[in-house]
Amino acid sequence: MPVETRIENGIGVIVFSNPPLNPISATAGIPQALREAVIALDAHPDVTALVLASDGRMFSAGADIAEFNGDAATIAGPIRGLCATLDGLAKPVVTAIQGGALGGGLELALSTDYRLATPDARLGLPEVTLGLIPGAGGTQRLPCRIGIAQAVKLITTGTTVSATAAQAMGLVDDVVTGDVRAAAITFARTLSGRRRSRDTAPATDGAAEALATARAQAAQGAPGDAARAAVEAIETGMRDGFDAGLAAEYRLFDQLLVSEPARGLRHQFLAERAVARVPGLEALEKPQPVRAVALIGSGTMGTGIALAVAQAGLPVTVIDSTEAALARSRATVASTIARAVERGRLSLEAGAAQEGRIRFSSDMADVRGADLVIEAVFEDMGVKKTVFEALDRLADPGTILASNTSTLDVDQIAAFTSRPQDVIGTHFFSPANIMRLLEVVRGARTAPATLARAMGFAKQIRKVGVVSGVCDGFIGNRMFEEYLRQAYFLLEEGALPQQVDAAMEAFGMAMGPLRTMDLAGQDIGWSIRKRRAVEQPDRPYSRIPDLICEMGRFGQKTGAGYYLYGKGGKGEVDPAIDALVVEESKRLGLTRRAISDDEIVERCVFALVNEGARILDDKIAYRPLDIDTVWVCGYGFPRFRGGPMFYADRVGLPRVLERIAAFASGYQGWAWETAPLLRRVASTGLSSLNGDAA
Template sequence: EMKQEALDKGLATIRKNYENTLKKGKLTQEKFEQRVALISGTLDYQEIAQADIVIEAVFEDMSVKQQVFQQLDAVMKPGAILASNTSTLDVDQIAAFTQRPQDVIGTHFFSPANVMKLLEIVRGKLTAKDVLATVMALSKKIRKTGVVSGVCDGFIGNRMIEQYSRQAGYLLEEGCTPEQVDKAVEKLGFAMGPFRMGDLAGNDIGWYIRKRRYVEKPHIIYSKTADLLCEMGRFGQKTGAGWYDYKPGDRKPYPSTVVNEMIVKHSADIGVERRKISDQEITERLIYALVNEAAYILEEGIANRASDVDMVYLTGYGFPLHTGGPMFFADTVGLSNVVRAMEKYAKGRHGEAWKPAPLLAKLAAEGKTFN
């Protein structure tokens, strides 16, 4: 860490997590002491110079990553693996900050990292094969499900979730409340809907990424509701208010009158007449947005196979296990039915988002499946 105060806080959090496991009886006192004793903190890069692997988890900003990787490159022993926990940034650009791009790889842990099973392993164009193999083996050792992804904005999971979030935002503008959208997908078996997920992860993270998108990809249209929410300082559970209201010490989401009024007013401001939206439309728009983006990801070779995409969603995003993941779900529904639904939604607002990816269109036309 940079400051002692931050380091103390981090170590205290780790200890607290272990204490919770101890309280639940999943850990003996002896094991608890042993594990806590294995962890040490430092403010000095020199102290980690002999580590076999170092994982950077600093703020999601390229200039901050640059400073860290240049320092790691200067001190780490030859052959050490330099990994980044970035969730969207270009791993090849990060590797270029070092004199050893072959040793740089992405290890995108999902939050909370001590609980979530998924580890997206991002292979840069210069990442050495032994580095990739070592990190794959490490993921097994720490009981994670490692899925290899190529380099693109958001990798597999977050690149797809962006389309899902965009549809969720459009649904608010057209007539839904956050609670209605969340309940529709949770009824299908999702661990949590998009708005509860935003409140858990922190709405400011998405806001930061959208600000970058407005500059880099001005053609992509987002609902302004999430920006308005963040302007109100409602960043989620950590601030006690997000899409929902929260009470101290209670993670239960309570529908927010203030937020729902803001959404209705925003619909009026942009001249959209609100309508009643069915649960079926909500779930189809959210899931098919994921499926279509994943078809592009497969076509570009970012993911090796459709089942890799399914594993990302089953282990990292709370996708209902019984559906087999978004791609398997689409296969089950029938890809021609998926395309037909997309053609229907293409006639509505933001119809440009519903152009079927070439791979999806081809498989549907041939009566084939992803898996």
């Protein structure tokens, strides 16, 4: 049974269970069963108070996001009815919160009179991160508990708070060490049937300022619809009373539920959890966690990876043959941790512990004892060969040997060893201690157990691990190549760098393609293009980025790339680059034309979609959602659009194919050969790469 009840010396105890995170799932019947239970116990003559609790490590993570593609009445109706019933009870209710109460879980707790929580509990209403607002009374009940100013901040930012902070603001009545359910029963016995009034007017101190700040932040965000709706619901309750505010909240939630941003955010929320479920690994036993890591190479990437590993509480040895390089790495580690301490992100003790977990060595033999060795040396196959031959001799049997490569052939790297089953690719994104994505590259001979343990390691260091097969560029960089190709061709035809970047940033990209290359380093792309010119002479690039590199303009690190960079690091438009672009069009014999922002977006994004479909056909990615997660977590694709493949589904494959055909008839149309998968899906009458019927 999802809900069990009992009476303990006059206290009605209600316990629900929906493991592992106890979502208040209407499909599972949780709110419906809870409502029946509270009505029955409220009417029982021997009961003086009720305790609401759950089994497991968390009180409730909220609603079941997987249900949110249904209609609002089905999703939200049962929990709204439960909360309204709790409002009308004759007897007080105490909620026992362990682990956390989030979203609908906190809304349920807010509908009760008192809340006790364990010290490790976190509480919050994070619905805005899914493009929604609280939909079961949270915008009205939270202000009544903690005042409008604090409630506005929590609701419009989706921030969660600790149990201690929740108690300080009045959201939690007590923080309990030990058995919180037993403590709640004891507490309930002291109430003598006293209820806490639910008609308490919210405190309005600082409300005007908090609401103004929330509106300003919503105007800057993309999208800001959810935050603006939350402000509207809260203001309605302030002005017209609780019931009117509740009606406004329900109406706004129902509207947002079917909005495109909410659909995209839900998709990506679920996708980031689904990528960890790797096809073919389901029958394996849970892999042993990685206990110690060794890193070969102390450059920018190696140092960043070391910080990421240490932040996760694991010991790591950074190995480099050059003492000067090790000294630079040690200094970078110390300064990075010191900044985190200064900014309050780490305590002094935690910073010292983190720094203490990183050891430096010039002896390659110090890889012994590590469960995982990550090579992070220069992106050159000859250098990789030297390192992996040494690792084959020195690393313990069964140690995972990982190459942090962004483009090179992991199968060729594995062939440098006598144990290809233990070799895998780990493509970190820079800065590695901050970026969330980790492409885990499975080789042709990588053992399933090695892949499973590498994916477990990604979770250990708080990365979103996505499995990729072996190809030039894997998932992300292979697609990025086609994205950039179109950006460069757009320059040749009539656009200027600032227009291309502005159009893509207005679409929602964290940074336009040309600004991205200035940040990454134009010389990196130049090196790749030189190699590709030999390997793929039939797929030429524009000469524009090479011309910029020949001027010694490698981006932010040299103070100039497509843009000029001063002390603040903000790129300024350079007329000299505009002139270079125009001159290259002239050399090519092209008459420059006006190009709309819509065309820029379609060409850049549909180039991603087309190459993504090829990646699926080539079995490099398992599912469209893997591609979406790579691009959202690693390349700044707008989260509220769900990722390029989901975005194509929402636009509609017929529209995507129509535009690809139009581009194929235009300038450099050879780059628009339609991916077979797109044609196959469209020919079956399906509207989506995920298999949804048209």
